Amino acid sequence: MGSLLFLERALLESLSTGAKSAREMSMDLNFSLPLVNSILFNMTKKNMVKFMGEKYLINRESLSHCLNEWNQPESLSWEAREILDGMVDHNPMNFPSETSFLKLRKIYFTDRDLALFKAQLVNLEKFLESLPAKPRRSEKTCDKTIFFWGMTNYKTVLKSILIR
Incomplete structure (x- = not known):
């Protein structure tokens, strides 16, 4: 499919x-x-x-037989690209609001900084997992918040861009 x-x-x-x-x-x-x-x-x-x-x-x-295919890494990557494209097109970097923003930082991590950052991510993930994933009956699907995070290095991004 x-x-x-x-x-x-x-x-x-x-x-x-x-x-x-x-x-x-x-x-x-x-x-x-x-x-x-x-x-x-x-x-x-x-x-x-x-x-x-x-x-x-x-x-x-x-x-039921499609769910496995839709949850494959390639399909999920496609979905993430669509979401990121939508966020960048909306331009929240230039016009942030309380409910829509996109932040990007290019930084150098020391080993200590990276360890501290990973510890903070664990706390963030625990908090996000504690929030409801399913709506209450009165909540609209369009009001659901899309939250994402990640990091990579220049080498990985540059290699990916050159392959395209």
């Missing part, structure tokens, strides 16, 4: 709380109704969702 588009994943997350009409998903995701209908049409053709009694629901039988 290939990689899952981020827009498709968003619709599946919206439907994960239960069956919804296209209008309900439009409001939940803050997408236009024509866009939701277009995505749902394609997802229905792929047997990802089914339409029953005015509402759409996840086709769990069809999707």
